[in-house]
Amino acid sequence: MAAIAGDAAVARFEERHRALRRRKALTTAIGTVLFAAAFLASAIVGELDPARLAAGVPNILDYVHRTLPAISARQPLTDIGEWYWAIDVWLLLMLDTVLMGLVGTLAGAGVALLFCFHAAANLAPNRWSFWVARRGFEFARTVPELVFVLIFVFAFGPGPFAGVVAIAIHYAGALGKLFAEVNENADPRPIEALAAAGAGWSETMRFAVLPQVLPNFLSYGLLRFEINVRAASVLGIVGAGGIGEELYLVVRRFIYPDISAIVLLILVTVALIDMGCERLRHSLIEAGPARATR
Amino acid sequence: MIGAAELAAIRAAHPRVFRRSAAERLRLALAWTLFLAVLAFGLWRVLPGWEAFAAGLGKLGFLVRFMIPPTSGGHLGAILHGLAETLAMAFMGTLLAAVAAVPLGFAGARNVMPVRLLHFGLRRLFDGLRGIDSLIWAILFVAAVGMGPFAGILALAVPDTGTLAKLFAEAIENVEKRQVEGIEAAGSNAVERARFGILPQVLPVMLSHLLYFFESNTRSATILGVVGAGGIGLQLAERIRLDDWQEVAFIILLILATVAVIDWVSGRLRRRIIAA
Amino acid sequence: MLEIIGLTRRFGTVTAVDAVTLAIPHGQMMGIIGRSGAGKSTLLRLINRLVEPSEGRIVFEGRDVSALRGRALRDWRTDCAMIFQQFNLVQRLDVLTNVLVGRLNHRGTLTSLLKLFTAEERAAAIRTLDRFDLAEAALQRADTLSGGQQQRVAIARALMQEPRLILADEPIASLDPRNGKVVMDALRRINREDGLTVLCNLHTLDTARQYCDRIVGMRAGRVVFDGIPAQLTAPIVRDIYGMGEEDLDRAETVTGTGLEAASRPRIAA
Structure with a gap:
């Protein structure tokens, strides 16, 4: 009698556990699909383009390089004065x-x-x-x-x-x-x-x-x-x-x-x-x- | 209710109840004077003349009248595309920042990075990145990769990398030591310690930060278009330049609705992450 | 004379105070006893109108005060000062200001907001504090005082209102016996010296017997006993509490104010 009740409890637990696992797997799957979709859409709409980034990186470096002030070791104070003219x-x-x-x-x-x-x-x-x-x-x-x-x-x-x-x-x-x-x-x-x-x-x-x-x-x-x-x-x-x-x-x-x-x-x-x-x-x-x- | 003699007696017994001490009065007077002087100077520098102010108020009144009713003016397609760009920029910007910030965050955490100088240098680098506003980054990236949402993505990602890396590094520095020691005792290397000892503890914090940044980036991304970095901001700035106030109102309402929806969704997600 | 006629208050399906009728002559010190949740606290809050009555009337010296609004309501609240179990002082303000708060309804809003209390008001506050040996603490922050001192500050605040009656809601339930005695003595003093009517919720029968002219027992929102302390016999105590006095001392569950959360104060605009 007790054994049967125990078996039922185990079965109920197993059933609940499976349902919970299914739900979790489903949530994960939906989340992954949503994320992938958002990623793709954003990449297309946002014109994400590694090639352009690669081409742009030298540009960025060049841009930053140009903004750097010319400060020589010989007369640094004068150069800084020049920079902040x-x-x-x-x-x-x-x-x-x-x-x-x-x-x-x-x-x-x-x-x-x-x-x-x-x-x-x-x-x-x-x-x-x-x-x-x-x-x-x-x-x-x-x-x-x-x-x-x-x-x-x-x-x-x-x-x-x-x-x-x-x-x-x-x-x-x-x-x-x-x-x-x-x-x-x-x-x-x-x-x-x-x-x-x-x-x-x-x-x-x-x-x-x-x-x-x-x-x-x-x-x-x-x-x-x-x-x-x-x-x-x-x-x-x-x-x-x-x-x-x-x-x-x-x-x-x-x-x-x-x-x-x-x-x-x-x-x-x-x-x-x-x-x-x-x-x-x-x-x-x-x-x-x-x-x-x- | 109280006689003059009694009042005088109480006054003599408890002078501080009636008047602050001279030193305290002086300090208060100084603090107030300083505060009011700064405020007055600030107002003097920033306030327009009365006429400009009155004229401006009148103009504002007109604007509100011109804004009603808000319409898309037949440009719904372009406006919605701008909105989509904005959302894409916010999503991609946050994602790129996150990808860059995780290793940087680990490298910038004192308990992971043993080299003091490197730790200090990285932290200052983070400060530098986040110290420059995304709008300034946008100007830079428009010059470098051309106009469009791609520049906007980079402009959001770079300062966010700095902020997120700093937040991640702080979260990592606050992890419970015992769990990491447990992994260490099992004979693991530095990468394994980070993966199994630290990451499980900080992951919810990181995710919550990320969602919050996505919310905030949606707001930021709406305006980057003003300098040519894509998104709905371009549409908005154009409409203001052209005096299309009904469409301006339409776009503002659209931004409000979008931000509200994103806030709501992300708020729910964050609560779930924290609860889990 | 304070008359309470058929006063009733329902919270949802619970009737906290059920058709209470009492007449309290001027200058009486009346104790209200009963188990936690018997409606004692709600009754006092009804009189001060922090809780709105569902039915019934409150009449003070021939005037119905149960439907007052705005200014008139604030005046009535000033007339019946409340004392709380948790003292309810503003912890971060000094004792002096906490006492002067009792004057707020006597003065203009703007001068109040700027904290411009007059010299007379300050002197009166000191005089009142001095009655309870607290004048020296006037400029200390309230949270630096002990519980017994805080409750005496609260009594001084109540007196500054120049009230007609005092409603004390478990004034000593949060205090140790020694401080409880000091506070009860203070309440008796203002009852005797100032001739103020005092209505006091109490959780210990001894205190009620010792200090009150008259005791009212409540059970489930109703008045089940009303008489002088000598009439409070063992069967009556059993009737009020559902247990004998000897059990009562052991079951320390009779304190507390079960309905406090349900009765949020309405702030008169």
């Missing part, structure tokens, strides 16, 4: 680019801060403001910055303002989502206490939620500043001014050494900002937020 203009343009990133970051962070409480499911004062804030952030985040720049350059004319607005919008969307997620993890007990004390919605956000989330907000905000400066450096290509515009200009005029000079300038600037932000974040985290909120 327009350093004063470039530094000013780089400053514009950094400011574009900075103002865009601050404006975007401000908008994100203003509406992130509406976009948090546990805090939104009502359903429709939650929906509007969520969809608004999603829209702002999804449209690529460059699309916004193209539109704003058309409206406001070429210049850094178009870049600032584009960065601010995109950043507000990206940061707003992160902020809302932080808000959703906030401790509900102080919120309940303030509601019970008769505080209004905005006061509850200010005193029960903000002190909890502010350190995270600052950390996220600084994390993205470097990325925004990097983005600002290329927005000039489509007319947002700054160093990117100059870079595109020298590329199209084939002034090769200037290309490497400007690219290196961007790289160094972004790296410096990255390091500065990292230090600031650490000091903020160590100092604790008590000071920041009082």
